[in-house]
Every structure is written in structure tokens, then in C-alpha cells.
Amino acid sequence: xxxxxxxxxxxxxxxxxxxxxxxxxxxxxxxxxxxxxxxxxxxxxxxxxxxxxxxxxxxxxxxxxxxxxxxxxxxxxxxxxxxxxxxxxxxxxxxxxxxxxxxxxxxxxxxxxxxxxxxxxxxxxxxxxxxxxxxxxxxxxxxxxxxxxxxxxxxxxxxxxxxxxxxxxxxxxxxxxxxxxxxxxxxxxxxxxxxxxxxxxxxxxxxxxxxxxxxxxxxxxxxxxxxxxxxxxxxxxxxxxxxxxxxxxxxxxxxxxxxxxxxxxxxxxxxxxxxxxxxxxxxxxxxxxxxxxxxxxxxxxxxxxxxxxxxxxxxxxxxxxxxxxxxxx
Amino acid sequence: xxxxxxxxxxxxxxxxxxxxxxxxxxxxxxxxxxxxxxxxxxxxxxxxxxxxxxxxxxxxxxxxxxxxxxxxxxxxxxxxxxxxxxxxxxxxxxxxxxxxxxxxxxxxxxxxxxxxxxxxxxxxxxxxxxxxxxxxxxxxxxxxxxxxxxxxxxxxxxxxxxxxxxxxxxxxxxxxxxxxxxxxxxxxxxxxxxxxxxxxxxxxxxxxxxxxxxxxxxxxxxxxxxxxxxxxxxxxxxxxxxxxxxxxxxxxxxxxxxxxxxxxxxxxxxxxxxxxxxxxxxxxxxxxxxxxxxxxxxxxxxxxxxxxxxxxxxxxxxxxx
Ligand SMILES: Cc1ncc(C[n+]2csc(CCOP(=O)(O)OP(=O)(O)O)c2C)c(N)n1
Ligand SMILES: [Mg+2]
Numbered sequence: 001x002x003x004x005x006x007x008x009x010x011x012x013x014x015x016x017x018x019x020x021x022x023x024x025x026x027x028x029x030x031x032x033x034x035x036x037x038x039x040x041x042x043x044x045x046x047x048x049x050x051x052x053x054x055x056x057x058x059x060x061x062x063x064x065x066x067x068x069x070x071x072x073x074x075x076x077x078x079x080x081x082x083x084x085x086x087x088x089x090x091x092x093x094x095x096x097x098x099x100x101x102x103x104x105x106x107x108x109x110x111x112x113x114x115x116x117x118x119x120x121x122x123x124x125x126x127x128x129x130x131x132x133x134x135x136x137x138x139x140x141x142x143x144x145x146x147x148x149x150x151x152x153x154x155x156x157x158x159x160x161x162x163x164x165x166x167x168x169x170x171x172x173x174x175x176x177x178x179x180x181x182x183x184x185x186x187x188x189x190x191x192x193x194x195x196x197x198x199x200x201x202x203x204x205x206x207x208x209x210x211x212x213x214x215x216x217x218x219x220x221x222x223x224x225x226x227x228x229x230x231x232x233x234x235x236x237x238x239x240x241x242x243x244x245x246x247x248x249x250x251x252x253x254x255x256x257x258x259x260x261x262x263x264x265x266x267x268x269x270x271x272x273x274x275x276x277x278x279x280x281x282x283x284x285x286x287x288x289x290x291x292x293x294x295x296x297x298x299x300x301x302x303x304x305x306x307x308x309x310x311x312x313x314x315x316x317x318x319x320x321x322x323x324x325x326x327x328x329x
Numbered sequence: 330x331x332x333x334x335x336x337x338x339x340x341x342x343x344x345x346x347x348x349x350x351x352x353x354x355x356x357x358x359x360x361x362x363x364x365x366x367x368x369x370x371x372x373x374x375x376x377x378x379x380x381x382x383x384x385x386x387x388x389x390x391x392x393x394x395x396x397x398x399x400x401x402x403x404x405x406x407x408x409x410x411x412x413x414x415x416x417x418x419x420x421x422x423x424x425x426x427x428x429x430x431x432x433x434x435x436x437x438x439x440x441x442x443x444x445x446x447x448x449x450x451x452x453x454x455x456x457x458x459x460x461x462x463x464x465x466x467x468x469x470x471x472x473x474x475x476x477x478x479x480x481x482x483x484x485x486x487x488x489x490x491x492x493x494x495x496x497x498x499x500x501x502x503x504x505x506x507x508x509x510x511x512x513x514x515x516x517x518x519x520x521x522x523x524x525x526x527x528x529x530x531x532x533x534x535x536x537x538x539x540x541x542x543x544x545x546x547x548x549x550x551x552x553x554x555x556x557x558x559x560x561x562x563x564x565x566x567x568x569x570x571x572x573x574x575x576x577x578x579x580x581x582x583x584x585x586x587x588x589x590x591x592x593x594x595x596x597x598x599x600x601x602x603x604x605x606x607x608x609x610x611x612x613x614x615x616x617x618x619x620x621x622x623x624x625x626x627x628x629x630x631x632x633x634x635x636x637x638x639x640x641x642x643x644x645x646x647x648x649x650x
Contacts, residue, residue, distance in 0.1 A: 031508070031510070032508055032509055032510065035509060035510075035514075035581065036508065036509035036510075036581065039508070057510060057514060059476070059479035059507075059510070059515035059516065060446045060447065060476045060477065060479055060480055060507060060515070061479045061480060061481070062480075063480075063481045064479075064481065087445075088445065088446075090445075091445065091447075091448075091480070091481075091482075125365060125366065126365030126366035126417070126428060127366050127367060127428075127430075128366060128426075128427060128428045128430055128431050128444065129426075129427075129431070130430070130431070130443075130444040130445050131366075131367070131430070131444055298643065298644075299647070300643060300644055300646075300647045301646075301647065303425070303426040303638070303643070304365070304366060304417050304423075304425060304426055304427055304428030304431070305417035305418075305425040305426060305637060305638050306365055306417055307417075307637055307640065308417075308425075308426070308637075308638060308640065308643055311640055311643060312643070
């Protein structure tokens with residue numbers, strides 16, 4: 001099979017196009033998705049190809065169009081709702097948290113909500129406190145939502161396609177900083193579906209496991225490279241999905257390395273890493289040769305200043321230090 | 330009741346020049362990567378904020394969205410503090426922590442700089458509520474774009490303002506576009522002011538390219554609100570010459586449309602009015618413009634030479650002591 005190199009943005013675009021072509025119930029709705037071709041150009045060319053009935057520009061009314069999506073899903077359409085960024089999904093929090101995931105239970109199993117909420121999530125670069133939210137920990141707290149966080153073009157395409165076919169509300173948390181990154185992927189005619197809830201080892205290692213997702217995956221790979229020079233062999237485990245969580249993959253890797261650092265892009269207090277650390281100590285405590293370490297954002301609103309922003313983010317210095325700590329190096 | 334301070338029209342022309350020259354410098358500094366994040370320029374819209382400010386007292390409150398540099402400058406925040414904020418420096422109006430979209434200046438009653446579309450409109454109600462609560466005769470000016478009028482927060486805020494008779498003036502800066510979406514593509518009504526009328530809020534339209542038209546209309550509206558607290562709504566029709574933000578090529582609009590508005594430039598218009606009336610000579614205008622350019626350039630130097638916010642202060646503003 002001839003693998004080819006494409007960008008994360010193109011991969012998402014292919015996934016959208018393929019799912020729109022496959023199922024007439026799928027439509028894409030959001031701010032600037034149609035005529036502008038997407039604020040980040042993810043929906044480039046889709047209006048031209050699928051027309052204004054299926055690629056729909058909205059006013060700046062997140063609560064409204066997210067709710068419209070949930071309603072349409074109740075009667076069998078399969079909406080893909082784009083948030084220009086997930087920081088703006090907070091305006092639609094009620095729809096995403098209260099309506100979409102509760103419906104199936106509240107209706108005694110009558111109404112499932114096959115909807116995808118997607119868009120860039122997490123800090124980008126110097127966007128300040130209102131525009132830098134990593135929302136995964138907020139949404140991960142909600143039963144009924146599924147959440148994936150692709151870090152590579154291949155995962156972006158395969159996870160988004162799976163998300164569209166899932167019969168539940170799925171959040172596809174993309175990353176602005178990754179849109180232009182490149183990676184190898186199967187040719188277009190190959191049906192690429194990556195299951196939700198399956199982690200992937202992005203780099204094999206034997207001394208320590210770095211559990212990561214989204215923006216912390218390229219960070220972990222860079223750090224692993226650097227640690228290699230200091231004779232520390234780090235395994236990089238990309239969760240790919242936050243919920244469901246691939247616990248088996250985590251335990252398997254930790255049983256091999258016996259040391260683990262969780263590198264998350266959200267905040268420490270009740271962050272995704274807190275849950276992972278708890279499960280590791282609960283289920284495979286005996287495998288650990290050191291306490292589990294965690295690297296995350298600092299617990300402060302995001303400052304605009306570049307140096308301070310860097311200090312708040314989970315960065316290479318923090319990750320290297322955490323790895324060395326668990327390795328007693 | 331205190332009357333508004335008389336603001337000299339030449340002084341207001343100077344303010345518009347300062348805003349324009351400041352933003353031209355900001356644009357240049359953004360391109361040379363001295364400024365990060367998102368940066369939205371106000372160039373073309375100067376008459377709206379200048380006209381509005383000319384009709385207010387210095388103790389009135391203002392609040393706006395993320396296209397906020399001009400509003401801070403108009404309120405009296407120094408060009409130095411504004412540029413330093415864009416550079417993320419400790420001397421910036423938000424100590425380098427807010428950035429372009431989050432300018433704040435308590436001393437000058439500038440209550441932000443808010444980057445979530447529509448989210449500050451309820452805050453304006455709160456500011457106005459506090460004034461009424463304390464029996465003050467201040468008014469609150471709340472600026473927002475045409476894109477904000479489709480947010481739920483906007484609708485809830487207008488209803489609250491009308492219900493509680495709050496002394497707040499909603500000023501919709503209608504520059505015809507919200508990013509690439511024109512008003513016709515975002516709004517079901519033919520006229521934006523119908524939105525306000527739906528909440529029983531008196532509303533009017535002004536030519537936002539004309540300083541005097543904005544000032545005179547706002548003076549009338551403000552006088553009425555000050556006398557007997559109630560909300561009011563003003564749609565200022567205007568245009569931004571630049572893209573939505575520094576990264577937007579604005580290919581959704583025509584050259585002809587842009588040219589049409591450029592010919593109606595607010596600075597050129599006030600200059601012509603003052604020259605015709607004999608209050609302004611060409612020499613004086615050149616001098617003002619030179620001053621404005623110098624202030625903008627000086628602000629860059631100030632920002633460059635200022636210190637970054639100290640790392641040690643990272644946690645200082647998460648909770649109040
Ligand atoms: C809730 C929310 N959704 C989307 C955005 C992204 N966004 C920023 S500005 C903007 C357009 C706003 O246009 P308008 O209100 O007309 O103001 P203008 O930019 O023209 O001054 C959009 C969609 C945002 N900041 N907040
Ligand atoms: Mg606008």
C-alpha cells in the first residue's frame with residue numbers, strides 16, 4: 001500500500017468529505033464553514049462539492065446551532081457541528097453537557113444523539129485567557145459523551161470518520177497548532193476507521209512510559225528523543241481517546257516500564273491526568289517502581305505574555321524533569 | 330447633573346489620528362512578530378468611538394469587544410500602555426497578561442476588552458445596574474459588532490436592561506461583516522435596530538463615518554438616559570478597512586466596496602469640515618498628524634524597552650487577596 005504524506009487539516013477535510021459522500025444524513029454546520037471555507041480551512045472546498053444544503057454557515061450563535069444539531073439528531077440526521085474553537089463551545093455548554101448526552105437516559109432509551117462536535121481545542125499561541133481553554137477535562141466529567149483527541153493526520157481522519165458513524169455524541173478535539181503538521185496516511189480509497197477508545201504506542205521504550213494525547217504527543221516525542229541521548233528510553237503512549245479510556249494499553253506499557261509520567265494539556269485540578277493516575281495506582285500499583293508523575297498546565301488563567309504562557313503550559317522542561325524524577329536519574 | 334465636558338473638535342480629530350497611526354504601527358509590529366495572538370484593527374471606524382466619547386463625561390463607563398485598542402485610547406489610556414500591552418509587557422494596560430483582545434483600564438473607566446462575542450453585553454447591564462443602585466448619574470456605553478446581535482447573551486441582556494430600566498447605551502458598530510459573514514447572511518431582520526425595538530428599547534441609526542453625526546446623536550441619547558435611567562440602542566454604520574484580524578485577507582468583499590468607504594474616510598471628513606469652517610489650517614493638520622505618528626512611534630520604543638511581567642507574579646492574579 002502506498003502511504004502518502006498529508007497535513008492534519010487535509011486529513012480532517014478528507015474525513016468530512018468521505019462521510020458526507022457516504023451518508024446523506026450527514027451535514028456540517030458552524031461559523032464560517034461554508035463560504036469562508038472554515039476559519040482554519042478544514043472545510044475547504046466542501047461547500048463547492050456538497051452545496052449549501054449540507055454545508056451551512058451560521059450566525060455567531062453557538063448555543064443555538066449546537067442545540068439545532070441535537071434536535072436534528074433526535075430525528076435521525078447526523079450533524080457535524082463545528083465550533084470555531086472549543087473555547088466558544090462554552091457558550092453552548094448547556095447543549096453539549098445537558099441535552100446531547102442526557103437524552104438517551106432521560107427518554108428511557110428512545111432517543112440516542114448521533115452528533116459530532118468538533119473544532120480546535122486547547123491553547124494555541126498567545127490567545128489569552130478566554131481563547132485558550134483545554135476543555136477535555138470539563139467534558140470528560142460528563143457521562144454519555146465520547147471524546148477523542150487526534151494528534152496525527154492519520155488519527156485525525158480515522159477518528160473523525162468513526163465519530164460520525166457512532167450513535168452517540170462524540171467530541172473530536174482537534175488542535176490549532178497541529179493543523180499544518182504532516183504525517184503518513186493510507187491512500188484515499190482505503191477506508192480508514194480508527195476505533196474510539198484505542199490508544200497507540202507512538203514510540204517504543206523500556207525505561208518510562210509517557211502517557212499523552214493531542215498537543216502533548218509531539219511534545220512527548222521530542223522529549224523522548226532528547227532523553228535517548230541521556231540513555232533514558234521513553235515509551236510514548238498516545239491515548240487518542242479520553243473517553244472511553246484505553247486502560248489496558250496504559251497498564252500494558254506500565255507493566256513493561258514500571259515508571260510513568262502523564263502529560264496532559266489541560267489544567268491539574270480535576271484534569272484528565274488525575275483520573276489516569278488514580279486508575280494506575282488502583283489497578284497496577286505493584287508494577288510501579290516510582291510514584292506516578294503528572295505534567296499539566298499551571299492552575300491559573302492563561303496569560304497573554306509569551307514567556308508566562310510558556311511557563312503555564314506543559315512544556316519540555318517540565319516533562320524532562322518529571323521523567324528524570326520517576327527514573328531517579 | 331454634571332454636563333459633559335466640552336471636547337474641542339480639533340482635539341477629537343487628533344484622537345482619531347492617534348488611533349489610526351497607533352494601529353498602523355501595531356500592524357507593522359505584528360508583522361515583525363513583536364505582537365502575538367490575535368490582533369483586530371479598528372482602522373476606518375474611528376468616528377464611532379471618537380464621536381461617542383466626545384458626548385460622554387470622563388466618569389461614564391465604557392465596555393467593548395476585542396476590537397478594543399481605539400476604545401482604550403479614546404478613554405485616555407496612553408498609547409504607551411496600549412502598545413506595551415500588545416507587546417505583552419508589564420507596563421501594559423493589563424500588565425501584559427491580557428493582550429490585544431483584553432485591554433482594561435480601571436482608572437479611565439474602561440471595563441474591557443472582551444473576546445467572547447456577545448459575552449460582555451450582560452456585563453454592561455451590570456455596570457449600569459451598579460450606577461443606578463448607587464444613585465449615580467453615570468451612563469454605560471456598550472460597544473459590540475453586528476455579529477454579536479445573534480448571541481443569546483445579547484438578547485438576554487437587552488431584555489434585562491429594558492426590564493430594570495438600566496442606564497446603558499448599546500452601540501452596535503455595524504461594519505457590515507462578522508469575519509466573512511455579511512449582516513444579510515447572519516441576521517433575519519432587515520434592520521438591526523428592530524432587535525432593540527423588540528425589547529421596547531428606543532433605537533436609532535447614525536452615520537458612523539461622520540464624527541459630528543455620532544457625537545450629536547449620542548449627546549442627545551445620553552442626556553435622555555442621564556435624566557431618567559433607561560436603555561437606548563444606537564446602530565453606527567461603519568466599515569473596517571482591514572481584514573477581520575491580521576490573518577484575514579478579507580477576500581469576501583469587493584475592492585469597490587472598500588474604495589467607496591475609503592472615500593468617505595472619517596478623518597478626511599472632519600478635517601474638511603474644520604478646514605472649510607476656518608478652524609483648521611493645513612499646517613495645523615500636518616502638525617497634528619506628525620504628533621500622532623510620533624506618539625505611535627514613541628509607544629513602540631516604550632514597549633520595546635519595558636520589562637516583561639515577572640515569572641514570580643504568575644499566580645498573583647488568580648485570586649484576589
Ligand atoms: C462566542 C464566540 N464565537 C466566535 C468567536 C470568533 N469570532 C471572533 S470575532 C468574530 C466576528 C464578530 O463580528 P462582529 O461582531 O461583527 O464584530 P467585528 O469583528 O466586525 O468588529 C467571530 C466569529 C468568538 N470570539 N466568540
Ligand atoms: Mg462586524
